[in-house]
Amino acid sequence: MRTFRHARLLAATGVALSALTLTACQSGNGTRDEGAAQSGSPSATKDVSKPAPEKSPQQTGGNGGSAQSSGGSADPVKSARNDSGGKAGQGAQDDDGPQDLTICNGSNTRTTARPVSRPLNHMLLTVTNTGSKRCALMYYPVLRFDEMQWVPQAIEDTQPQAVTMLEPGGSGYAGVLLSAADGSGTGGDTGHKLVVGFQGRTPNSDGGPAAAPGLPAKGVHYDSALSVTYWQTDMEDALD
Template sequence: MAHTARSRRTTAALAALSLGILATLTACNGDAENDAAAPGTHASPSATPADESTDTPSSADPSDSGSGSGSGKSSDSPSTPSPSKPGSDDGQDGGVGMCETADLSYNVTVASRPVNHALLTASNKGSDPCLLSANDLVITIPGLDGAAEHMGPDGKDWILRPGQNAYAGIMFSRADTAGGKSADKMEVALAASEAPTTVPINDGPVTVNDGQVTSFFGTAEDALTY
């Protein structure tokens, strides 16, 4: 009898132990499921949609010309060409006619230096520009045969504007040439084909024995260099 009672108590103890273990396992599984269902404290934030950044317009949109200083936009307007210099002929006379002898006024004055020289000043007295032929000037002394020979370098034809002057140097006597003719006037023509105009020689008369003349220049200093 004593053995049977001990066996029953042992069986009851084992049964109780098994129930305790089962209850513990059930509780652990429940906690694990609760932990899995709860959000993690270190969860990463959701990512921004890939197309969200592409929908935002750029602040440097080149089509936005309504604000700012407008720098960076290239202009399609052609640059304005530089005008030709006054008193020069760039090969495009624009229909400007040739200067004729009657278009200009003339003044001849004996020069202090160099000796035996005079300065011819020709002025455009009209209201329109004209193209001055630099090398065709004809100077003659009444009573002497032939026109003055050319001296110095050739000049360049250029546009003489209203009121503008052109200058030529005249050598009327050589120191090594004896004799000559006294003259107080000379004849001036811009071309051999034109009728000359008579011009008095200021500070004359002068003794002319071998006349020479330069081309037209833009300054009196250049004209009296030769």
């Protein structure tokens, strides 16, 4: 009888342990630590220790990315060439003409200014080459009487077909219309000092030292009609 009771007690105990084990497995609260097993696995260790990849400048939108997105170039020389369609400065060299061309100016010429009786109200400028090389009289003279604040205009239909070149000892000419013959000019004044400026290889550029030819003691009268011809090789063409 005692043996039978002992067997029943063991059987009940076994059923209870089985039920307890089954309940623990279903609830996840058993003796096995699932989290510890995962943290100790090779894959979990790799994920934790591996640093986050750094983003490239293009991804972060930094300096490198902005330069790429905007199409900019780190080479300013290359940019200048691209903008000009070729080598930088090449166009300016072509416009300037031959680099060995000597420009006539106040340092290698002598300039005189002489009022003439005909045509009326005109003055003749004469420039003589005093140097040892041929020089070029470019475009037209730039005149300034005393402290005049404006520049006389050129008479466009007097422009010659070729640049006026002066051999050593040779002369070039320009005519100056001082005032309107019909009295239509305004702002009349008398000039006592004249400065003649010379142009360079390009229009309105500086051709070098100016000249200061003497004027008659009484001065010369001019008004708003004041204008000049282009440099000519012939005196008559300058006064025509």
